[in-house]
Amino acid sequence: MSKVTKRKHVMNEAMWDDYELPKKNQSIVKVLKSRGNNLHEVTTSTGEEYLVSMPTKFRKNIWVKRGDYVLVEPITEGDKVKAEIVKIMNKDSIKYYKENNLWPKEFGDDKKQSTEVDDDNLFVNTNRVHMEQYYSDSDSSDSSDDSDGGSDNENFKK
Known part of the structure; x- marks a missing residue:
């Protein structure tokens, strides 16, 4: 199977939601950070933190970022890595799990809050803001600075 075909199948599997409920040994966890080598640090609804591995079929095809939720299944091989990502x-x-009362109450509506657009969370170019404030401050103070024969602000604007 070529790389393109494999990627297409993996993406279809990941994007197509079969709405399968988790098995008894599977659990929902939240990704805290990436540790490299396809390992991710996660936390459970009880607050336990451990490492999970990304299966080979997802590697280089699907990316997981901080704050995402994954379904994991425990593995017995390692001491540090305790589970593998299933979904x-x-x-x-997430909506389907909440409707079926399978979503951990400890996670709440984190996903809902992070997807809302808020002006306070938008990127602000601090270089531009300081320059605009500097110019607006100097414009209002030009009349008071004229009495001393000029200021450094006027030399800077030229």
């Missing part, structure tokens, strides 16, 4: 949760699967 990456999207907003539809």
